[in-house]
Amino acid sequence: MDHNSNHFLCLSAAVLPTTGTDEPIPVTIESLASILCCTPRNVKFILRKLEEQGFIHWQPGRGRGHISQLTFLRTIEEVLEGNFQELISKGKIKEAIELLSCGQVSDPLKERLLMVLNKQMGFRSESESTSGLDVLRITRNRHLEVLDPAYVYTAFESYLLGQIYSTLVTYDAASDSFLPGLAHMWEANEDHTSYIFYLRKGVRFHHGRIMTSRDVKETFQRLIDLNSPALSLYKDIERVELESDHRIRFELSRPNLFFLHMFSCIHMSILPFDVDLANEVSGTGPYRLLDLNEDVLVLTAFDYYYGIRPLLDRVEIWYLPEQASNERLYELPNPVQGELLPNIICNHSIDYPALGCRYILFNFHKEGVHQNLQFRQAIRILYSRAALIKELGGNRITPADSFLPWESSKRDFVEPALEHARNLLLASGYQGETLTFATKDKKEEREEALWFQERAASVGLQINLNLFNEFNSETIKKKNTAEILLVEEVLEDDWQWGMINYFNNKSNYLFSLLQNDQVMLFSKLLYEFTQSPKEERIKLLDQAEGVLRDNFWVLHGCHMNKKAQLNQSLFGLHTGSFGFLDISKLWIKTTSF
Structure with missing residues (x-):
């Protein structure tokens, strides 16, 4: 914002609230100097500039006993809006966004200015x-999280990394097959314990160097060095051999029929070995x-x-x-x-039902009544999928009993009466204590949390809401955090990878909130996953979700519809x-x- 506008806002904030525009206000040069924190001489200079721009009319007092008069010709909102429009017209988007945070921008004005800003999108x-x-x-209403393939878990950040980096192969959802990426060809031995990738020649990184097989090897080694949360899925790799600049071999300790999924995922985005990601981002x-x-x-x-x-x-x-x-x-x-x-x-819109759903899970690192099965069964009744769709609607389209919509469609949903939830609460030993229910500070999540809080109160369950902006796995485990969390899981097109990553990735909500003995159940159940053919893998994933459902560790909500207005x-x-x-x-x- 320019100096003249700042001076106007400073004066109007101190003087204008007691009167309106076009109405003379008696003032002294000394009082204005105090407001503007400058000398009387500078006050006169500032007033002259404001008058030249049509912000004010200044009538100086002449002689002893004659007080000066200041008339505001524009309102605070008019000046703020004028500044905003000027910044936008000059393409100064950053400065315009900063102006939105000005304390003098009222909610109605902010709404109008956001409409103006949206038109620049x-x-x-x-x-x-x-x-x-x-x-x-385009716009986002939350800050981006870490843009590092070794750690990334959130959907939007993964999507962005997919535009910056490339993988050896790519998964095609339409044909459920793999297409060439940085590797133009690949092959495996008969028992799937050895894979060779043949790399394209002449592929350049953004910083200019040609990609070689060493970059692929060092990308994998980086996952090991950083102890990436996704590393457990690569544990079968025993040795990596560079056979030439454009040929690389992976030797495995046991057969792996899931290997191409692992090398088409965002975690194996190929990075240059000679660039530190902390200082420079360079992909292909x-x-x-x-x-x-x-x-x-x-x-x-x-x-x-x-x-x-x-x-x-x-x-x-x-x-x-x-x-x-x-x-x-x-x-x-x-x-x-x-x-x-x-x-x-x-007015051209596209709808695409997302794989995944919003759901409730529990913090098993914290002691409390939520450790009791009957209590979690009561929460299952309170978090009614049918009621969510009927009462809140919006992007909630179908009830979920799995992260996969086609699996949910096979279920018959019976919603018990709220009175049954009250009885389960009593049986669980609940004694009226207040529990914390946490979710991200986003519109739909807030709406759903408030809806749940109201339903809980109707059966005597006291809920305190805690809205957070960023998920921190270490913070969430502490004893003073929430017992119940509402979160959302969105799966990539390669849903098998998405599901197995959900049960293995140490940075996600599930791993952060379950105890080690609970996590080990999935490790044992899914141990044969990568060795198994597709149909067997699907059965294993269904069994793993069954563990979540049967123990009421995860309470699926609704499958969501994503919309784009184009x-x-x-x-x-x-x-x-x-x-x-x-x-x-x-x-x-x-x-x-």
């Missing part, structure tokens, strides 16, 4: 080159990281990408305050005139993993016959 064509750059701006993906700070992440198309270069030149992902809506509005160029059309034409000029719509649109294939049609 979506597609822009900029004249920064002879042909113009195609830029897509369609986009390279141009900038990353607390306000924005900027991706730019990588011209030397080994595949098909993205059609969008730059993607900006801006962080907005929590008050910002999750709905994304896109203004795109008029296909005939090249001018911006109103948001009303952004302009009719947006083409190349391909839903990638986790249900996000694949930005590397998007393009905008700006002209038409």
Whole structure:
């Protein structure tokens, strides 16, 4: 914000609340100097500048006994909105977002300004080159978590890493098969204890160097060195041999029929061995990281990408305050005139039911009545899937009894009366103590938590809500944290990988909240998973989910529907993993016959 506007806001905050605009206010130079924390001489200079800009009218007092008069010609909201519009017109998105946090921005004004900001999101064509750059701006209402393939677990961060990095092979959900990635071919011996990958030649990292088999070996070694939460799935690898710059062999201690899944996942994104990820991000993906700070992440198309270069030149992902809506509005160029059309034409929407669901689980590291089976059965009744859909609706589409929608569809859902929950609470030994129910501070989660709190109160269960912004596994285990958590799991297209990763990844909610003896049940049950053919693997995963259901360790809620509101000029719509649109294939049609 410019100095004149800051001075105006400082004066108006101290003087204007007691009166209105266009009404003279008696003041002295000395009082204004105190408000502005400057000398009387500087006050006169500031007043002259404010008057030149039409912010105020200043009538100095002449002679002894004549008090000066200050008239505000504009309101605080008018000045704030004017500054915001000016910042937006100059493309100063960061400064505009910072202005939203100004204490003098009222909630109604913030809502209006966010609408203005949303209009700057979506597609822009900029004249920064002879042909113009195609830029897509989108928003997030939470800060990004760690962008490291060794540690990543959250869906959006995994999606972004998939745009920056590449894997040896890629999983194709439509055909349930694997396609070439950085490896153009692979083969395994007859008993699946040895795999060879043949790497493409001439593949460049974003920092310029050509990729070799050493990068693949060092990427795997990095998972070991960092003790990656996903490392347990790679425990069968005994030895890695570099047979040439473009051929690498993995020797295993036992047969592994799941090996390609493991090398198509985000954790095995190939990193350059000569770059420290803490200081520089360099992959071989369609986009390279141009900038990353607390306000924005900027991706730019990588011209030397080994595949098909993205059609969008730059993607900006801006962080907005929590008050910002999750709905994304896109203004795109008029296909005939090249001018911006109103948001009303952004009426092309796609729905994609997400794999996974929102669910409740319990903190078994904390002592309390939630350790009792009958108590958890009571919570199962309170967290009614049918009531969630009927009373809250929204993106909740079908009741869940598994993370997989097709498995949930096989179940018959019987919802007991709330009175049965009251009886189970009594039988569990509950004595009226207050339990903490934690969830992420997001709109739908807050809504669901408040709904649950009200239902719990109706049967005498006292619930205190705790909203958190980021999940920290060590903090969550402490005794002073929540007994009950509401979270969401979203699986990638390779759902078998997603499910086995859920039961093995030490950084997720399940691992953080179960005791070691509970975790060991899954280790034993799924020990033969990677050695088994597909049908046997599916049975094992179903049995593992059965353990969660039968013990009421996890209470599935509803499967969620994800929506995207898109302009009719947006083409190349391909839903990638986790249900996000694949930005590397998007393009905008700006002209038409």
